[in-house]
Amino acid sequence: MTAIIADEPGPVDVLRPATVPVPPTYIGEILVKVAAASINPIDTKIRSGASPTAKALNYPATLGHDFSGTVARSPYEAHPLSAGTEVYGMTRLPRYSGSHAEYVSAPTLCVAPKPHTLSHVEAASVPLAALTAWGAVVDVARAHYGQRILIHAGAGGVGQFAVQFARFFGAEVISTASARNVDFVRELGASAVIDYTATRFEDEVSDVDTVIDLIGNVTDDTGSRSLRALKPGGLFVSVPTGSFPAMQSEADAAGVTATRFTLTPSGDVLTKITRLIDQGDVRVHIDKTFDLVDAAEAHAAVESGHTRGKVVLTV
Ligand SMILES: NC(=O)c1ccc[n+]([C@@H]2O[C@H](COP(=O)([O-])OP(=O)(O)OC[C@H]3O[C@@H](n4cnc5c(N)ncnc54)[C@H](OP(=O)(O)O)[C@@H]3O)[C@@H](O)[C@H]2O)c1
Known part of the structure; x- marks a missing residue:
């Protein structure tokens, strides 16, 4: 072959x-x-x-x-x-x-x-992107009505699913993207999209319950700066490898819970995602x-x- x-x-x-x-x-x-x-x-x-x-x-x-x-x-x-x-x-x-x-x-x-x-x-x-989004947003962050979630990179492969899953389960989504992607991420279900190239997101958003970080500290200290957007006791979920374990002590000092996340491939979870796609809830x-x-x-x-x-x- x-x-x-x-x-x-x-x-x-x-x-x-x-x-x-x-x-x-x-x-x-x-x-x-x-x-x-x-x-x-x-x-x-x-x-x-x-x-x-x-x-x-x-x-x-x-x-x-x-x-x-x-x-x-x-x-x-x-x-x-x-x-x-x-x-x-x-x-x-x-x-x-x-x-x-x-x-x-x-x-x-x-x-x-x-x-x-x-x-x-x-x-x-x-598969890989949606299973990652499901794991971070549904299994770890337990997205639900009344929860405010900041999702970085909502226009990316994982981000497009993360925004849609969080919305599907009732959370209010705030996301980051560059200007050309702001409308795209809004259409996915974010109620606010911050153009990270024009403004520092931590100046625009505060007191969120959860951050799903799909960027990490490798770019502009996105992980560390995200801790300032969380409310006390909030949850920080780091998806890209490389920010931990340094982030753990910073999170402790900020009074929030932090975890890294890595996906587990699963046909069963993929079947749930299939249902959301086929019924038109996720694109x-x-x-x-x-x-x-x-x-x-x-x-x-x-x-x-x-x-x-x-x-x-x-x-
Ligand atoms: N731990 C795991 O199991 C796991 C699984 C999957 C993925 N990952 C990791 O998670 C990360 C995201 O994966 P992905 O597939 O979504 O990546 P991707 O599709 O390459 O992400 C691209 C998106 O990132 C956005 N972006 C770039 N810089 C940004 C910034 N500073 N702030 C906000 N948005 C920014 C871009 O939007 P603009 O063009 O608008 O800037 C673009 O739409 C990668 O590091 C990947 O390796 C980890």
């Missing part, structure tokens, strides 16, 4: 198309013929060597977590995800080879039937699609840090 491989960690030009074996499947796994696969910042961090996963991969390595496609091999004949079923989900690097390929194998636990209202391109954009935005062979260009787009919604590869 054709896959995009990296011979070693490095800049985008380490990525190249190659012919590699179709991945095997073992107990509890399915093989999916990939129709589309999205790119997440973690894929670019693994490629560049910034993520510890880069060291655990066997090279040449195929990257990519998200996919949407058709089951080519099911664990057994009467399995609910039988051959021919349209599915979407996540594979698990570094234990599996990635989804930026014609076929991917994945644990059935990380896969669900595709939303019938979405194309494969749209569906491929959902997805694709910034741009690229051909699989143009994966390097797609990585560069994601690395810009300013894509709206998601970047997807068509396979």
